[in-house]
Amino acid sequence: MLLAIDIGNTNIVSGVYRDETLIAMFRIGTDKTKTQDEYGMTFHMCLAMNEITPKEITDIVISSVVPPLMHTIPVMCERYFKVTPLIVDYQTDIGIRNCYGIPSEVGADRLVNAAAGYRKYGGPLILVDIGTAVTFDVITEDGAYLGGAIAPGIGISAEALFMRASKLPKIELSKPDRAIGRTTVESMQSGMVLGYIGLIDRVLEEILAELGTNREEARIVSTGGYAALIAKESRYIEETDTNLTLEGLYYIYERNKK
Helix, strand or coil: CEEEEEECCCEEEEEEEECCEEEEEEEEECCCCCCHHHHHHHHHHHHHHCCCCHHHCCEEEEEECCCCHHHHHHHHHHHHHCCCCEECCCCCCCCCEECCCCHHHCCHHHHHHHHHHHHHHCCCEEEEEECCEEEEEEECCCCEEEEEEEEECHHHHHHHHHHHCCCCCCCCCCCCCCCCCCCHHHHHHHHHHHHHHHHHHHHHHHHHHHHCCCCCCCEEEEECCCHHHHHHHCCCCCEECCCHHHHHHHHHHHHHCC
């Protein structure tokens, strides 16, 4: 079985593949202070809850945007699974061309999503990952990764508002019933959720204009933890693909394992 691990700033999302089938998925909070032993025990527990033993894990692939954990997690894999993981970076063969100005600056998660998205949907393609950050990634019809845009995520913005504005509370991020909030919570939900829908649609408009294409010619797909909340209200996003990153890790591992 293949264990795919995506280390994000907020969560570590992992999936277990038996052949091409995703048979288990779990998330744990990203904690830079945890040791390899603490992560090892956590992974063992999550696998046990899915009735998977460590000996069944024969292969591991990792993408990460958290440099401090790029020693901890691979060491954990060696110690607890006796497996040397494949670590995805800008030099990995992902099946598309990395045409970023400085290729090494592209986050591994963005490359993994781009590889999976292009393989699944073709191009031209715009991927919107709505998570800790909101990233936009553009892949051409012939498989060139061009780059995109990065904005702070809605969760970061909500937390910053709570931390910096003394009278504003922590809120649940959900779509408000109306734009004109009648309470502080409703007003914050309106500003945050509707504001991010507007942000995403405006950036997509600019990207489409630069590509010289329209919404019918380009596929626009979202993924990420907040995609279910935001994407369905967008005028441009066609669908949400929750497991895109894990699918990308599986595809890249299969492409590189020999």
